[in-house]
Amino acid sequence: MEATQDTELLRAGEVEAFPAAGLARVAGQPVVLSVREFNLLVALLRRAGQVVSRQELYAAVWGGELRRDDRSVDVYVHKLRVKLGAELPGRHLIHTHFGFGYRV
Amino acid sequence: MEATQDTELLRAGEVEAFPAAGLARVAGQPVVLSVREFNLLVALLRRAGQVVSRQELYAAVWGGELRRDDRSVDVYVHKLRVKLGAELPGRHLIHTHFGFGYRV
DNA sequence: CCGGTCGTTCACGCGCGGTTCACCAGCCGG
């Protein structure tokens, strides 16, 4: 059976993700992401256009409370920027809101 | 997906398969595959561009549930890569999505 | 019987991903 109904598509500009399929594409090209990277991208895309705090991102991807000195979110935002940016050089795909969080 | 006619042609890039005829070709050249190998290729091609989990591949080719320590899918993906790659050296025909599955 | 193919499983180890640390750059208030 071909699943056409539950294939939710998240999109922000040239970035899109299919949560059910575990697949992300940038400018139409499939991008290979790890589990953490993919879930983080989904969490950001689910709130496209809004600023999402590190606490919220951590809760959505890792689960639980973000420890005060935990840099996991920053590290994975960086990894995402590298992988997504490879397809669209020179474009800011994930924006930093100093003191608040990130936004796609 | 409903019933497929027996003239069905599956294609992804330079890889194509005729499920009814049990025939596969890479870059126009016929490739000799065993039954398991062929069915696995068909299962992958039926969802070309998507990430297919090991569980789904196992259910489609072997039938039933994939045991937690069963490496059958991995082994046959490797065999497929060897046979298909012989015609197109240096090309990645089957992509690994770490922690998710495979994609053609 | 015997040799070859196919499917399954095992064993080894490489490389990837996840976590954390360390250092630097940039922003901000005093």
Add this chain to the structure above:
DNA sequence: CCGGCTGGTGAACCGCGCGTGAACGACCGG
């Protein structure tokens, strides 16, 4: 201008997912 805080980035470390070769038995045609 300066010092503290926030974020960027590279890298070390380690566990495990995965790639890979091979052994083994079942099956089959000769």
